[in-house]
Amino acid sequence: MEDLQANQQQMVSGMEQLLSNFKKDGADRRTAAHIKKRLETLDTYWQEFHNLHLQVRELCDENHSYIVQNQYGQVLDFYTKTKDYIQSFLPTEDKSRPSTPIIKPSNFNPPPSTSSATPRQVDRSINSKLDEMLRKQSSNFRAFKRTLANIDLDLLTDNWELEDALKTLSVRWNRIDSLHWELDSELEGTNVAYEQEFSVHERSFSDIKKAINKKIWSTAHQEQFTPKLDIPIFNGNYHQWVPFKDLFTECIHNNRSLSSAQKMQFLKSKVRGEAERLIQHLQISSDNYIICWDILNNRYNNPKLIFTSHMNILMSLPVPHQASVTNIKKIHDTTQELLM
Numbered sequence: 001m002e003d004l005q006a007n008q009q010q011m012v013s014g015m016e017q018l019l020s021n022f023k024k025d026g027a028d029r030r031t032a033a034h035i036k037k038r039l040e041t042l043d044t045y046w047q048e049f050h051n052l053h054l055q056v057r058e059l060c061d062e063n064h065s066y067i068v069q070n071q072y073g074q075v076l077d078f079y080t081k082t083k084d085y086i087q088s089f090l091p092t093e094d095k096s097r098p099s100t101p102i103i104k105p106s107n108f109n110p111p112p113s114t115s116s117a118t119p120r121q122v123d124r125s126i127n128s129k130l131d132e133m134l135r136k137q138s139s140n141f142r143a144f145k146r147t148l149a150n151i152d153l154d155l156l157t158d159n160w161e162l163e164d165a166l167k168t169l170s171v172r173w174n175r176i177d178s179l180h181w182e183l184d185s186e187l188e189g190t191n192v193a194y195e196q197e198f199s200v201h202e203r204s205f206s207d208i209k210k211a212i213n214k215k216i217w218s219t220a221h222q223e224q225f226t227p228k229l230d231i232p233i234f235n236g237n238y239h240q241w242v243p244f245k246d247l248f249t250e251c252i253h254n255n256r257s258l259s260s261a262q263k264m265q266f267l268k269s270k271v272r273g274e275a276e277r278l279i280q281h282l283q284i285s286s287d288n289y290i291i292c293w294d295i296l297n298n299r300y301n302n303p304k305l306i307f308t309s310h311m312n313i314l315m316s317l318p319v320p321h322q323a324s325v326t327n328i329k330k331i332h333d334t335t336q337e338l339l340m
Contacts, residue, residue, distance in 0.1 A: 004055050008052045039083060039087065130186055137194075144201055166209065268284065279295055
């Protein structure tokens with residue numbers, strides 16, 4: 001669907017460029033033959049847009065923006081006005097073309113020409129169309145190379161980033177591939193330079209597509225087989241903060257596969273008591289996650305209070321009335337835990 005609409009946009013851009021170029025033509029260039037050639041090219045663009053429209057209609061429902069915004073009608077109106085404008089420059093005796101859109105089936109074969117054009121004029125018309133297609137393909141190649149240059153696999157770590165890069169690249173390549181088969185039917189392998197350039201870009205697309213898919217699979221595989229850790233509940237005790245913070249940071253805070261909203265939801269599920277009350281007024285959202293995390297850090301990441309809480313636990317150990325192994329072991333274990 002998106003590829004079809006992208007190809008439609010190319011046809012619209014072609015019509016817009018044709019109108020712009022015609023307006024730049026001097027009076028000496030606007031001969032009847034030149035104007036008719038422009039009209040034929042305009043009809044070609046419109047016919048291709050219409051054929052693509054028939055395919056788009058099969059894929060979208062009545063609520064799709066393409067239908068709701070009447071994009072087909074807008075382009076039809078532009079095509080009709082452009083055609084009337086160009087026709088207005090024809091001499092009176094040559095204004096025999098209908099001003100309504102020409103809609104042909106996709107397999108339409110034009111009848112043999114009955115005009116008095118010479119073989120040389122016909123060749124020039126064919127070459128002009130071919131040159132225009134080659135210029136468009138050259139522009140597609142440049143856009144593809146720019147997109148390719150902006151993709152750095154080392155910087156793309158999240159699956160959504162990789163999938164977005166692959167989607168953008170595929171749209172670029174589909175435009176090239178679509179126009180290539182039109183050119184191929186015209187050139188029949190006679191333009192060696194073009195064939196070589198196309199082959200280079202085809203290999204580049206194949207290589208980068210393979211590399212992106214490999215990294216997507218690798219990331220998904222790693223996420224699937226990474227062991228899940230159970231983060232303990234934090235209830236606001238300072239002596240519990242450091243282990244909670246370290247484990248939460250490693251498992252959740254630095255996990256790029258999770259959105260900020262998901263991180264906040266997980267954070268809220270792991271706090272109780274005073275810690276829960278500190279952030280209960282904040283709703284779960286991407287923007288609020290960092291605010292929540294900063295609130296908890298500012299309150300509990302206090303070395304002095306953490307040390308004090310450890311000392312309070314140590315000083316509150318009961319004094320054993322007799323020196324037994326059990327009492328000594330309890331004092332040792334508690335002290336060791338506080339020192340860690």
